[in-house]
Amino acid sequence: MNIRQAMKMAFKSILGNKGRSFLTMLGIIIGIASVMTIVSTINGMNKRSLEQMEAMGTNRITVSVYLYNGQNAFEEMYDYCNSLGSKLVQGVTPTGNCSATVVYGSKSSAAMEKNQQNMFNGDGTQNSNVALPPSLYYGSDQYGVCNNFQIASGRELSNIDIKNYNQVCVLGARAARNFFDYADPIGKELQVNGLPFTVVGVYAEKDPDSQWSMDNIIVFPYSVSRLLSPGTQMNDFVVKAANAQASVEVSSRLSGFLTGLTNNGKSGSGYVDNSNQWQQNINEQATMMSLVLGGIAAISLLVGGIGIMNIMLVTVTERTREIGIRRAIGAERASIVTQFLIEAAMLCGIGGLVGMVLGTIGTRVAGSLLVHMDIWPSLSITVGAFLLSVTLGIAFGIYPAAKASKLQPVEALRAE
Amino acid sequence: MLVKLKDVYKIYSEGLESEVRALDGVSLEIERGEFVAVVGQSGSGKSTMMNVLGCLDIPTHGEYYLDGTDVRELSDKELSHIRNKQIGFIFQQYNLIQNLNVLENVELPLIYQGINADDRREMALEALERVGLSSRIKHRPSEMSGGQQQRVAIARAISTHPPIIMADEPTGALDSHTGKEVLGFLQQLNKEGSTVILITHDNGIAATARRCVRLADGKIVEDRLQEVDWL
Ligand SMILES: Nc1ncnc2c1ncn2[C@@H]1O[C@H](COP(=O)(O)OP(=O)(O)OP(=O)(O)O)[C@@H](O)[C@H]1O
Ligand SMILES: [Mg+2]
Numbered sequence: 001m002n003i004r005q006a007m008k009m010a011f012k013s014i015l016g017n018k019g020r021s022f023l024t025m026l027g028i029i030i031g032i033a034s035v036m037t038i039v040s041t042i043n044g045m046n047k048r049s050l051e052q053m054e055a056m057g058t059n060r061i062t063v064s065v066y067l068y069n070g071q072n073a074f075e076e077m078y079d080y081c082n083s084l085g086s087k088l089v090q091g092v093t094p095t096g097n098c099s100a101t102v103v104y105g106s107k108s109s110a111a112m113e114k115n116q117q118n119m120f121n122g123d124g125t126q127n128s129n130v131a132l133p134p135s136l137y138y139g140s141d142q143y144g145v146c147n148n149f150q151i152a153s154g155r156e157l158s159n160i161d162i163k164n165y166n167q168v169c170v171l172g173a174r175a176a177r178n179f180f181d182y183a184d185p186i187g188k189e190l191q192v193n194g195l196p197f198t199v200v201g202v203y204a205e206k207d208p209d210s211q212w213s214m215d216n217i218i219v220f221p222y223s224v225s226r227l228l229s230p231g232t233q234m235n236d237f238v239v240k241a242a243n244a245q246a247s248v249e250v251s252s253r254l255s256g257f258l259t260g261l262t263n264n265g266k267s268g269s270g271y272v273d274n275s276n277q278w279q280q281n282i283n284e285q286a287t288m289m290s291l292v293l294g295g296i297a298a299i300s301l302l303v304g305g306i307g308i309m310n311i312m313l314v315t316v317t318e319r320t321r322e323i324g325i326r327r328a329i330g331a332e333r334a335s336i337v338t339q340f341l342i343e344a345a346m347l348c349g350i351g352g353l354v355g356m357v358l359g360t361i362g363t364r365v366a367g368s369l370l371v372h373m374d375i376w377p378s379l380s381i382t383v384g385a386f387l388l389s390v391t392l393g394i395a396f397g398i399y400p401a402a403k404a405s406k407l408q409p410v411e412a413l414r415a416e
Numbered sequence: 417m418l419v420k421l422k423d424v425y426k427i428y429s430e431g432l433e434s435e436v437r438a439l440d441g442v443s444l445e446i447e448r449g450e451f452v453a454v455v456g457q458s459g460s461g462k463s464t465m466m467n468v469l470g471c472l473d474i475p476t477h478g479e480y481y482l483d484g485t486d487v488r489e490l491s492d493k494e495l496s497h498i499r500n501k502q503i504g505f506i507f508q509q510y511n512l513i514q515n516l517n518v519l520e521n522v523e524l525p526l527i528y529q530g531i532n533a534d535d536r537r538e539m540a541l542e543a544l545e546r547v548g549l550s551s552r553i554k555h556r557p558s559e560m561s562g563g564q565q566q567r568v569a570i571a572r573a574i575s576t577h578p579p580i581i582m583a584d585e586p587t588g589a590l591d592s593h594t595g596k597e598v599l600g601f602l603q604q605l606n607k608e609g610s611t612v613i614l615i616t617h618d619n620g621i622a623a624t625a626r627r628c629v630r631l632a633d634g635k636i637v638e639d640r641l642q643e644v645d646w647l
Contacts (some may be wrong), residue, residue: 005527016515325511328472329525329572330500332493409499410473413511 003342006335010343014350024311025351027304028392032355032385035297036377037362042290044367044375049286059241060146061251062095065258066235067268073261074222074234078140080257081239081250088246088253091142094222094234098136102218103191104179109133112178131178134171138222138234143170144203146240147214154186154201161221167197172217173205192220193228301392309396316340316404317415323404324412333405340404344397345390352389356382417481418580418611419446419469424478426464426634438464439475440634446613448579451606453625454615461634462615463584469613470503470582471495500528504573508585510565512557512572518544519553522572529576543575544568547601563594570601581605584615599624603646 014021065073074094081092102109112133137143141157144150152173161168169190176185176199185199197220205215225232239254241247251272258270316323323336360377367375426439438461446452454462467473468480471487480487482498490498499505512521522540531539544550547567557565566586573581583602587595599621606612614625622628624646630638 002530013515321511322513325513326524326528327496328470328499328505328511330496330528332496332528334493335528408473410467413472413507 003338006338006342007346009339010346013339013343014346020311020315021347024307024347025354027307028301028348028351028389029304029355029358031297031301031304032352032389033358033362034300035294035388036356036359036381036385037366038293038297039290039381040359040363040375040377041366041371042286042293043378043381044373045371046286046290048371048373059244059247061239061241061247061254062273063237063239063254063258064235064271064273065237065261065268066233066270067262069267070233072234073268074140074237076261077237077239081254084250084253086242088242088250090240090242091140091145092237092239093140093143093146094138095236095238096138096222096225096232096234098138098220098225098228100136100193100228102134102136102179104188107131107179132216134175134178135217137217137219138225139170139219140222142240143219146238148206149203152202152204153184154199156201157219157221161200162223165223165226166221167192167195167224167227168200168221169197170201170203170219171199172203172215172219174215175218176202178216190218195227301388305392305396309399313400313403316400320404320407320412320415323407324409324415327407327409327412336405337401340401341394341397344393344401346393348389348393349386351393352386355389356386359385417445418448418450418483419444420479420481421445421465421468422479422481424468424475424480426461426468426473427476430476437634439468442478442631442634442636444629444636444639446611448611449606449609451603451612451626452614453622453628454613454631455617455619455622455628456631458617460631462617462631464634465631466582466584466613466615470505471498496528500525501576502578502580504576504578504581506566506569506573506581506583506586508588510557510562510569510589512565512568514557517554517556518549518560518568521557521568522575525572525576540571540575543571546574547571562589563591563597566590566594566598567601570598574605578610580611580613582613582615585617586614587616587618587621595621607647 063077065077067073078092081089100109110133112131115130115132139146139157140162141159144156149172151170154170157168157170160166169192171179171185179185179190180188185202188199189196190199191197203215203217207214220228222234225234239250241250254272255270258272259265262268262270326336360382363375363377367373421442421444424439424442425437428434428436428438440461442461442465444465454465456462464473468475471482471490474488482502487495487498505511513524516524519537519540522543523536526536526539541550541553544553547570549564549567549571552560552564557568560568566589570586581602586598586602590598602612602614603624614621616622623642624644625642626644626647627641628638629636
């Protein structure tokens, strides 16, 4: 007897007893659908939090240095970091805040401050047209690299700007829009605390949807703090490591460097914070969650599988006489085993297909209702779920099939 | 010699107090082309003997040669092939598979022989024609009368043209008229050269056999040839 014959026979037998077949499949359907829904939803959530972290800039190391003699530690930091090479460090910048009023023509940051009170319409909804005041930062020529900004037009701050105390600045996309509407800001002059600053570049927009976004910024060469806020010391820096692995090494090297710089804490204090750490924590949490929920789903799948085994056993008992007849007219043991295995695999395969459809629907629904995301189950999860169900069918089909084939024909024939 | 039993025992619960000797030292030889009726009271061991002869059961002790081959030395697979090719079974309870239709039931032994679909169908239809059922091939067994079901079972038994036909009370569940019809088929098959072993407790039916073997308590107590009119 060939496989095609056996498959035909199995198909007939499944159709011949629709109620029993449906009950068998139900376990697998529910199992597969829930595994797919849970795993896909978690994957989608993980992907989103990864994307959010990516937008903020991954592999950022925050360094704080405070020297008791009031000196600025950045130049030493800058030289040290760039000496580590681009395989470890991609950039380093101060992150000092600057407070100043910025004016261009009739627009001023002072007026924008007042807008904050008009943020909300009378009905409580947000008024998205309102311009909010920009955040002002001191940065190095590597500010964009460190904070994941790309130059959209013009240029980044340069080393020469810093050395020569050039009165220039780079705008975030939303700040550019707030001050210049849709006109080209490059070459225009902003009045910052009454001093003229030329716009040399604009960053590409990262977060178009939010008014308080990271795009509403103006970055000045850190050296001009001498003009805008005399006497400020640069204490906080961001180092951008090449990748997650490098960030671990860079953190430890920086710690060593700071120990030397502060003379082992005697002439100052230094602190390195690897934000990768909390990324890792988030990842670990996500992994834990997928393990727990995935475990629950796997258990439901297992219960489904045991249900199949149970039904297959009942089937064999129910059909002992049929097996006896088949053996009496010449079926080999192998033919009986093949028939029952194929029957089990087919049941689970059909159940798996239905489960896949329900799992896809479940993922869509869970995605939109629970986490407000547009999630599709990935191909690997879908195919994996299907293979899993067929494998389960075969695994749980083996025992009853083997049991059925071991019967002596005469014993099987005697069964009622 | 087609069939040769030599001192065969079939003992259930051997050595226990509840020991049953269903076959208690049976020796029997059957030649090719014979028509043998096996008679005896209920519980005398008739079915047990047929199960051993048909390779459906294994004797506890003793030797069994089928066509010269020592059956004890055959594997389960080889026994399956013998049942498939050499023997056609007809049972009292018809033993048709309920979720297959008439044609599929008759085709089943041919499927296990690995015969291709076209030849299979032709052979099955030919067998059904011989028993006069070629018009009802798509019916389920449950939609047919007992006599018709037994004819389907006969068609299944002869579809492979086996040299031996074994029938265990084939008329037991039928009225006397349909019973005679079934008996007629067996006689016809025997005329065409098949060896027929027929189990019955009906002395009238036993009287139509060329040879009659009587069992009592697992032993052969009588083995005689008789005159018949149909040969
Ligand atoms: N599986 C078994 N376990 C124990 N005893 C059995 C078993 N099968 C048959 N027997 C016993 O063996 C003896 C012979 O049984 P068998 O079925 O061969 O009788 P039979 O001649 O065919 O009777 P009947 O005319 O009623 O069909 C009986 O006493 C029966 O109880
Ligand atoms: Mg009997």
